Amino acid sequence: MTRKLLPGILAMAAIVVAANILVQYVIEDWFLTWGAFTYPFTFLVTDITNRIHGPAAARRVVYAGFVVGVICSLIGTQIIGEFGPLVTLRIAIGSGLAFLVAQLLDVAIFDRMREGAWWRAPLVSTLVGSAVDTAIFFTIAFAASLSFLEPANDVSWAGEMIPLLGVGAVVPLWVSLATADWIVKLSLALVALVPFRAIVTRLTANVA
Numbered sequence: 001m002t003r004k005l006l007p008g009i010l011a012m013a014a015i016v017v018a019a020n021i022l023v024q025y026v027i028e029d030w031f032l033t034w035g036a037f038t039y040p041f042t043f044l045v046t047d048i049t050n051r052i053h054g055p056a057a058a059r060r061v062v063y064a065g066f067v068v069g070v071i072c073s074l075i076g077t078q079i080i081g082e083f084g085p086l087v088t089l090r091i092a093i094g095s096g097l098a099f100l101v102a103q104l105l106d107v108a109i110f111d112r113m114r115e116g117a118w119w120r121a122p123l124v125s126t127l128v129g130s131a132v133d134t135a136i137f138f139t140i141a142f143a144a145s146l147s148f149l150e151p152a153n154d155v156s157w158a159g160e161m162i163p164l165l166g167v168g169a170v171v172p173l174w175v176s177l178a179t180a181d182w183i184v185k186l187s188l189a190l191v192a193l194v195p196f197r198a199i200v201t202r203l204t205a206n207v208a
Helices: 002-022 041-053 055-077 089-113 121-142 144-151 173-191 192-205
Strands: 160-161 168-174
Touching: 002 041, 002 055, 041 055, 041 089, 041 121, 041 192, 055 089, 089 121, 089 144, 121 144, 121 173, 121 192, 160 173, 168 173, 173 192
Parallel strands: none
Antiparallel strands: 160 168
């Protein structure tokens, strides 16, 4: 089974590493980093594994991705940027917890809906998982109410009150960051249905 899961594990690891690197690069005026366009594909890997090998195998791929993410966070804490370590304690906790909870939730929802129309399980599980992922990460990493997690880390910049995405109601900056991230994840959840269908069809045909 481990050998069969190797492609999924490697794909998950590659996406997690890429997202951790690209998250350092901000897209001006978009409230986003390039990592936002990479990370959502972890759900695609999880869903393909779930469809082909089942929920237990999908969870193993998720755990592998979690370990890689933890390693990336540990490395990031040792790299000092202009404003301190690239990865703070709050970001490390938020990232790890968000990934694990959201991905395992994705696995559970997908498995519950796997007998329905082919698109329903990957779409619904990814939409719910993505929303939970975004909520957990940005709340833990930047909400002022959780500043006790890392008192020495000044994230007051994230609490600056601005219009939502530059045009809506006035909210903390981190809420705009979370909203932009969530919109990208929702969009990519729809886009990912195309490779999901193609890859699953091909793998299923090979097995047959």
